Amino acid sequence: MKPYYITTAIDYTNAPPHIGHAYEKVLADVMARFQRLAGREVYFLTGVDQHGQKVQKSAEKVGLSPQAFVDGITSHFTSLWDKLNVRYDGWAATTDPKHKRVVQAMLQKLHDEGQLYKQGYTGFYSVRQEQFLTDKERGPDGKFGEEWGEVVELEEENWYFRLSDHVEWLKTYIKTHPDFIFPAHRANDVLNVLEGKAQDLCISRPVERLSWGIPLPFDENFVNFVWFDALTNYISFAGYLAEECGNADMPDFSKLWPSEAHVIGKDILVPAHALYWPIMLHALGFSDEQIPRLIVHGWWNVKGSKMSKSTGNVIDPNALADTFTADGLRYYVMRDIATGYDADFSDERIIMSYNKELAGGLGNLLNRSINMAQKYRNGLLVSEGYDDAENAALRQTVAEALPAYQEKMNAWAIHDGIAAAWKIVSHANAYVDSTKPFSLAKDPEQAARLDSVLYHLAEAFVHVAVLLNPIMPTAMATARAQIGWDMPEGFVLSDLKWGMLPNGHQLGTPVPLFPRLEIEVSSAA
RNA sequence: GGCAGUGUAGCUCAGCGGUAGAGCAGAGGACUCAUAAGCCUUUGGUCGGCGGUUCAAAUCCGCCCCCUGCCA
Secondary structure (H helix, E strand, C coil), rough: CCCEEEEEEEEEEECCCCCCHHHHHHHHHHHHHHHCCCCCCEEEEEEECCCCCCHHHHHHCCCHHHHHHHHHHHHHHHHHHHHCCCCCEEECCCCCCCHHHHHHHHHHHHHHCCCCEEEEEEEEEEECCCCCCCHHCCCCCCCCCCHHHEEEEEEEEEEEHHHHHHHHHHHHHHHHCCCCCCCHHHHHHHHHHCCCCCCCCCCCEEEECCCCCCEECCEEEEECHHHHHHCHHHHHCCCHHHHHHHHCCCCCCHCCCCCCEEEEEEEHHHHHHHHHHHHHHHHHHCCHHHHHHHHEEEEEECCEEECCCCCCCCHHHHHHHHHHHHHHHHHHHCCCCCCCCEEEECCCHHHHHHHHHHHHHHHHHHHHHHHHHHHHHCCCCCCEEEEEEEHHHHHHCCCCCHHHHHHHCCCCCCCHHHHHHHHHHHHHHHHHHCHHHHCCCCEEEHHHHHHHHHHHHHHHHHHHHHHCCCCCHHHHHHHHHHCCCCCCCCCCCCHHCCCCCCCCCCCCCCCCCCCCCCCCCCHCC
């Protein structure tokens, strides 16, 4: 079977990561881990977009070379992914020479085929901001505001890609491939844009204006501008043209492509990923079957408004991970948003999700289960000798959780997948109260029943600790260690059946999995 | 202005033609193995508004309003 190839947007190395960056990478990481658990080979690619004018300017401002500047910002991203247990197989840094060679080879190919052309453009240019201005930048009085400084009329030549040649193909493709974009309703936004006039795409900047980029192989006076650089990472780091570019140690492109999931934010769907990218691939000769699928996620707002540096409401994922642990943060950003829609970040909700659900619900269940087994049976489980309807009902819940979980996870409804697994947690907590093992322990005649209750609790938790592993890999590994059982090498979801713990299994020592946090709502990040 | 999404309990949301649902928050209770955790019960809603179709509408249709997004 073809490997599951999943990518994320590559982050722009102009500022350190915020919660939105973290959410996207965790989402992709959870899916990658789920697919692996489901038995598929997975290739997970993420990375950074390091070229461009903003980087060039920011580097100048602090007196660093562009490469030194992006290396610094890049380390903020890589250390965060490390901290959050985002485990990728490939790292796409656009300053990587391997990537540059692929970009240049692609551009040369398109140039040779006549899909690129050079044309002059006359417009208003801000000397201070070093960019051309459009009517959008005009104020209500029709003039360019003072923030643009001196504005001059300027003519500039640039290279263009014949995007408009492929627009009709794209319209048809979108209409005939409803799975292209998830959630499906976003395809309307794309078709809406395509109804407008089709313009070709400017793909260059004169080298005197922008030097921090990939030079056009056929015209030394220009560097590539954005799209053929950033979007290309999805194929360049998957081994596209690896042989003719002399790129060693790359994945086998013919096996990996197309990607099952380009995980991106809704802000970069139109025009970049839903227009430019499929058209670029089509222009390069990719067939309809070779077009990747887009998974479009929403944004984390703060108190109903967008996160932005200017309003000072940027949420720092590092601080959250320090307070709530990496798994506490991963759990929150997976359970409190429906994939594809926006959600509101709030201190109250992340504290509630940690203290109420992880500490009080999940963690406490593990703790009370092991603790009773240790107290009454020295941690030794007996799986045979007694059964009743209450036990059967718990087993039923456990059995039903797996298919529900798989269906939801496969459909990118991570929050529903968590809820499916959580039914076991809720049922098991209620089961403790209804079977009262602490009372059974006082009556020697109930010994066999007590054994069965203790066994059911531990076994049920094993299932939870497998299902939630993609979401909270560290905590679930710790939980399994306390139970004294772990997934054997090559374990897949279909191996998960009642009876993972053998008769006579020895449990470990209970330690609170998510220690309850005493946090004032107002003082939390 | 065009297109789309959304509007259901204090909060987050599910339901999408057949007697209003879940979780959290609030209230009450029984219990004690456990991280002052967990369990049970319970308060709370003219399902954005108006009109229509139907034996029956939160659910379908029309108009309007709010918020959000994309485009102009």
